[in-house]
Amino acid sequence: MPVKNVIGSATVQTRSAGKGEVEEFGFCEAPVGRLLDAGPWRTFRWHLGQKHYSGSYWSATEHGHVIYESRLELARLLYADFDADVLRIIAQPFLMTAHVDGAVRRHIPDFLLLTGSGPVVVDVKPARRLSHPDVAFSFRWSREVIESRGWDYQVWSEPPAAELENLRFLSGYRRGWLFDPALLEALGQAGLDGATLGEAFAAAPDCDALLVRSSVFHLLWTGRFLTELDSPLSGDHVLRSAR
16 A cells, blocks of 8 residues: 655755765755766675675676675676666665655665666565565565656566576676677578577687677677577577677
């Protein structure tokens, strides 16, 4: 059921990247450009015995590092980086505050994604914790605020294991400057729609086989080729051309 008084009271605070200066806006008036330019609201430290896995991931979408606070957040980063519809990825983008049911509530979403259809705010949480009353309450009022602006709100939990392993593998081929543009273009024009991965690996016999193989994987990462990712990649996987 809806929470009380949440939308009109909602504000966001951002920290400027580098300087750490704080700005505050009403949620519905916050300039999208300011949110996309913000530095992480919350950063993290490593210490002996910590129970979560923090780090930074070099994102092909951002052409820079994006922080994460858990392996599950790293998995969500991989999915965002792989998604051709995602144009920007901002971690810990803002502190959202609202008066909810007579009390001041605060929440920091995990990611803000700018997509071709608009902003998407993402919270990442293991499925086993979604039913916890405090978690469910926080996500409920956050959804009400975010969707009131016409943005999408997503609570993301564990993905299918085989699909995630395939993305982890393909992410090793995400750095575009490592690949020969002429070879990529030749493979893209080689009529591989409907071919298997094994056939694609043999599509440029005059080139080094390892370079061809890695280039095919790069074209899968960038979406030039598509294939089913619900089972471990093999030479029998069938490619489809995306354009």
